[in-house]
Amino acid sequence: MKPQAEPAVESFLAMLAAQRGAAANTLAAYRRDLAAAGEQIGCLERASRADIEGLGAAWVELAPSSVARKASALRQFYGFLVDEGVREDDPSSALPRPRIRRPLPRLLGHEEVAALFRTAEADAAAGTPEGLRILALLELLYGSGLRATELVSLPIAAVPRDAPFLTITGKGSVQRMVPISARAAHALADWLVARGKGGRFVFPSPRGGHLSRVRLFQLLRDLALRAGLDPEKVSPHVLRHAFATHLLEGGADLRVLQTLLGHADIATTQIYTHVDAARLVTLVNQRHPLARS
Template structure:
């Protein structure tokens, strides 16, 4: 029932603000399932069990994504009254272990900022721009795509907040620290005129790839391993260091723009891992073991 899939995708776009790439991924998964077992809107548990067998060679993460798409689809059918039963329990439930994000410690972040601030002292535009980018990535926890595509209209003159358009077209208010605001103001004074983006380049804005490259180059100049530094690693550092400082998980969810708090909870695992490492390194018995 192709119309059921279309209705489901329309709901995702209208009610959840799903982005085009997200909708395309759901479509591929649902239509791919139909190619294997026929009309999924009328599929029973036996059909879904066969589907699980056909997917048995897939990676656990891929299998989990496809199963999740179907579960949500059947939930939608029941809410709309198109089905009275839910066959989705017959779908596989692979156990996914989400990897802990790569992190920078406080000393590494300090080294990165020290280098960026030193280079920006003489007022060169590229160096001031780099400092402003760094402040927004680590100081506000923005995604790379949110930073590079930040419009001038998102920067208020008299309020310490940015209006950021996140995933799925969801807008959120992001606080900007005093030092980040100062770096941003310095850059706006030097920014080339014209265009609608804070960080313009060639008629549009700098790309995520160029931002990635600039951070790697800065890391090398700061004598850090370039492979350890990326926009996403700085976002992880922002979240982890805030949590270490006592930030509430719900507040962190809002700042990061996570739709599901389960995504934010990865940082509780990061903090736990840090505590275990601390005990292993600093506990008297651990030191005695090394001496032995």
């Protein structure tokens, strides 16, 4: 049996679940990090600034990303205690702040995406269920920017009959409306006819339930190989990155992109701004009032 966390930690986790809609995996990660800190310094609720400083020394062998994750959990925990009036001070300022360079996403160029679509459209033209399915999958990954899990678990009920939107349940069970292009809607309609009736998922598995993420990866890499691309470069997440990057290149607003991708924090979306620095410089030079003076 797992040892019970201290009451303050349990209250914090309950707040994350109720107010922020944190998923079970997220709550489990917070619980592990807070429990590990408690094992090192004792009761977290009563920890002093000196206790918190000691954690930095205990974490010295960890990767910067691990230190950042653990420190973030504690900062949020102590912020919660201060907000609730449990503590008057916040000792988390003594935690280390490692500098992390966020890796840039792997990118697919327009020609590489076009090669994938040419191959998928040729498959669909044969009229086989497999061909119609791969085209529908590709259209929704690149055309709507869905996450792999969102795509494979898409229920039939999320596909409207007369509106150009999908209702997506993303991370933390947060719902959002995602536009679906006319060509994606056409590919999806063709697939639904070939799919037949029965089951609650748009992309069912022969063994019941829905298509697995692993199988989705396999289908995309097979498509990439047949399209003459390096299969290691193609994945659901890479196509989601391509969706975001190419929209930004086309002039999409970053806040709009944040909504489409289902990012809770605009900082997550800002990683895409690196890909279109030249366009942003041109925009400033052309549109800023001082550029015309």
